[in-house]
Amino acid sequence: MSEPKRTAYLDNGDSTQLLPEVLEAMMPYFRESYGNPASLHQLGLDAETAIDEARQTIASLIGARSRELFFTSCATESNNIALEGLRRMNPDRKHVIISPIEHASVRNVVRRMAKDGHVEYDELAVDGEGRVDPDSLRELIRDDTLFVSIIHGNNEIGTIQDLRPLAEIAHEHGAVFHSDCAQTLGKIPVNVKQLGVDLASFNSHKLHGPKGAGALFVKRRTKLRRLFEGSPQESGLRPGTENVPAIVGFATAAEIAVRDMDEVMPAANELTVQLAQRLLEIPHVRVNGPEIGGPERLPGNLNLTFKYIEGEAVLMSLNYGGVYVSSGSACSSKSLVPSHVLTGIGLLHEEAHGSIRYTLSRLNTQEDVDLAVEQTNAAVDRLRAMTAFIPEQHSERESDDAKTFYRKREDKL
Numbered sequence: 001m002s003e004p005k006r007t008a009y010l011d012n013g014d015s016t017q018l019l020p021e022v023l024e025a026m027m028p029y030f031r032e033s034y035g036n037p038a039s040l041h042q043l044g045l046d047a048e049t050a051i052d053e054a055r056q057t058i059a060s061l062i063g064a065r066s067r068e069l070f071f072t073s074c075a076t077e078s079n080n081i082a083l084e085g086l087r088r089m090n091p092d093r094k095h096v097i098i099s100p101i102e103h104a105s106v107r108n109v110v111r112r113m114a115k116d117g118h119v120e121y122d123e124l125a126v127d128g129e130g131r132v133d134p135d136s137l138r139e140l141i142r143d144d145t146l147f148v149s150i151i152h153g154n155n156e157i158g159t160i161q162d163l164r165p166l167a168e169i170a171h172e173h174g175a176v177f178h179s180d181c182a183q184t185l186g187k188i189p190v191n192v193k194q195l196g197v198d199l200a201s202f203n204s205h206k207l208h209g210p211k212g213a214g215a216l217f218v219k220r221r222t223k224l225r226r227l228f229e230g231s232p233q234e235s236g237l238r239p240g241t242e243n244v245p246a247i248v249g250f251a252t253a254a255e256i257a258v259r260d261m262d263e264v265m266p267a268a269n270e271l272t273v274q275l276a277q278r279l280l281e282i283p284h285v286r287v288n289g290p291e292i293g294g295p296e297r298l299p300g301n302l303n304l305t306f307k308y309i310e311g312e313a314v315l316m317s318l319n320y321g322g323v324y325v326s327s328g329s330a331c332s333s334k335s336l337v338p339s340h341v342l343t344g345i346g347l348l349h350e351e352a353h354g355s356i357r358y359t360l361s362r363l364n365t366q367e368d369v370d371l372a373v374e375q376t377n378a379a380v381d382r383l384r385a386m387t388a389f390i391p392e393q394h395s396e397r398e399s400d401d402a403k404t405f406y407r408k409r410e411d412k413l
């Protein structure tokens, strides 16, 4: 009998595998307690109780009150309800600010508002590793700025923002501060009070929970106009029958992720650092984003540019070899437009096109890293053999990148 194909799932920034405990917690809400939470009979009450408990669990994990947390279907929906809900509530404030490295579900909402003539928007300056410059916020903020929205942990290059000082600047000008926290809950501490945010978006499927559940934190006294009309679920902010099994799964997964964070994230990071070290031995590779494995980067995130080849071609080759990664951002990985995050931190179009993102989770192993290294070397060799444009030597910039990486590692050891 032939050996089963070896595979390595290194695309946890896109979605994660459901933990068995999470599935177990969800099953009763498919099988037995399948009532509509709005119904007044026992099955409805059981479902309603499950949602109340899930709300309490997630709210306490993020330092919020239960009544400040609203369930949605995903982080995209949370971002839309937050930003569009603010705009509809405050038609007189005509200016908004975002960073240039937001997820499409923030960036495109704001671009749509501007296109429809509702607001003007500005993008903040970021440095070459994606950190927002607070001075740029001070310069751009106006008295009619409605909101500032800055992603907590960037999904592509892993940059973690220091949100509190940015939120304080927004508040000094009467603006609301929103953050997309889809990538951070369960990976690094997320406490809405400490971060100083008024609105924060979350989802379940990035932390080993099911797809179909998200949440929006809305600080007390922050007013949003709802986007959909219907029944009074989620205090009227998000009408529609709740996805009870997914909400229960979300709360269970979030509880486990936060409980185990200090143990499993350093382990995932160690594997990520090792993967980076081994891949940086390939010529003409550059690191995108802050120090790999460092405190300013999401644990498990590695983003590399393989110069002189296309990321999509590397991705296809890796897929064939059983290694699952993404090129550019997940949601735009089916388009050939270069990632706005990578061009936003100053990469040339061809460098952005050559980028691959490896994202590791608590479930990855040494075997996964070995397979990824083996298959990446093979893919890069094969693809570079087909191009005539590779200089003989590493450029100064690439050698510097590799040297800096090793120096930082040695300093730490």
Ligand SMILES: Cc1ncc(COP(=O)(O)O)c(C=O)c1O
Residues within 6 Å of the ligand: 013, 014, 073, 074, 075, 076, 077, 103, 105, 151, 153, 154, 155, 180, 181, 182, 183, 203, 204, 214, 330, 331
């Ligand atoms: C930072 C960030 N925000 C929002 C989203 C969208 O999340 P969802 O798939 O739950 O809509 C993602 C998913 O890729 C993300 O990484």
